[in-house]
Amino acid sequence: MEYTMILPADQSTTTLRELLENEWLVPRKVRHFLRTRKEVQVNDQPAMFHQTVSAGDKVTLVIEDTDYSYQPVLLGNAVQVNVCYEDAHLIVVNKPVGIKTHPNQPDEQDTLLNHVAAYLAPTRTQPYVVHRLDKETSGVVLFAKNPFVLPILGRMLEQKDIYRRYQAVVWGQINQDQTITTKIGRDRHDRRKRVIDPRHGQTAVTHVTIDQKHAKTTTIYCVLDTGRTHQIRVHLASIGHPIVGDPLYQQQSAPRMMLHAHDIHLTHPFTKEYLIITAEPGLW
Template sequence: MKFSIILPSHFESRDIRSLLESHWLVPRKVRHFLRSRKNVLVNGEVKMFHELVHAGDKITLIFEPSDYSTPDILPGDKQLVQTIVEDEHLIIVEKPVKMKTHPNQPDENDTLLNHLADYLAEKNQIPYVVHRLDKETSGLILFAKNPFILPILGRMMEQKSIKRVYQAIAQGEIKQENFTISEKIGRDRHDKRKRIIDNRRGQYAETNVTVHKKTKQQSFLTCSLATGRTHQIRVHLQSIGHPVIGDPLYNPSFQKAHRLMLHAHELSFIHPLTEEQIHAQSTFSLW
């Protein structure tokens, strides 16, 4: 792998070691290989790791195949991949409802990750999971296309700099127009598939909700995540008495929907390497 990156205009000067370690999160072993092989170039010239780089500098990184371990992913069907945004480092695709994000067993080949592996094989690239969607939830998922950008995107997820907006149809009429649910979420000790509100032992979770239209029977919402807990929107909406329609775990008595009415509709962030503003929107809408 060989990547060339132009440092942005607002980049604060720092030495190459700090750039690789703290800014781009390159693992120690890989940093050692880059230094010993002289595989870091600044404006086309080999530089020592203590030397400074500045805004506008072109940094070229040359990785050997042995620098990173390669995941073993069985190929699926590339025809099932619907691409929304793609460049040399990342790809955003649509996940259909009822499709798993990734395999849980080594012999599985019918998940989105498998299909994406087949799609990227002709480009000699491999997909890496950045985040997940429940099997019952459809919509946009971001994958890394190389192990270099994977930890950078993971940190962006942790720091909430990747904005995710979901569409949901909840049961009943929600009176408020804009509100935030910030109940802690923990595991259900009686059902390992489920999560519950647990303000004593749970993890902090925050969901921002906007009601776009409503009837006596249902409310049409967008939900923006400030955290990314398992089943967060589903648990939070159930906790206020308005569970997602068609939810087999948290609203099993509501039988009028053919699917879980939850869809990851938008993803937006600033590309960590190109500084481009990425705004991806699904081609599908719940309403």
């Protein structure tokens, strides 16, 4: 597969080797393949790794299918894919309630990853999971469309250069915006659940903003500084305001769990365009 990137206006002058290794995180063995096969061009000319590149230069790489390893997944149903954004490197889809983000067993065929794989199959493109949502949660999920961009997105997640904003409806009235910082650990009695664990839990930070108060519920937005399993669900339940319809952390029945990843914010790793991608219509 051939990939062409125009270096953005804020790109500092650097060598091609430094660009591939430090900024684009191309693995050593793949850099070796690119160099020995002479499959790197700058401005449509064969390039040497020691030459410099700068803003406005066009860099073209030819990545072979065998350069990166890929765990194949069964193709699902492309009709179930609701695309919020797509380009040559990224695809953001709106995950429906009730399906998993990715399979846990190789014979599974009804997860979001399976469906996105089916959607991309006509273009011989394969999706790679960048992050996940719980089965009961709907909303934006980001996939890489090639292994080349995957480590860059992973680093952006680690450095908190990608974040999602969640909508939720919780029981009771929350009286003020707040930040919840209690640590979260595993529930020793139920492997499906997480609990507040001040002594042994992992650091977790959830910012809560009130949107609207109702007679028995409050609609809110949440932004996370950390990505612990069930973080929003556990944190909100811990302050006495569990999410409506949560099957694990509250007792009252509802048609669905009222938690939706409404939008994702990131700077595109190649164009440097700042993207805000939403999964409409959301919960309200």
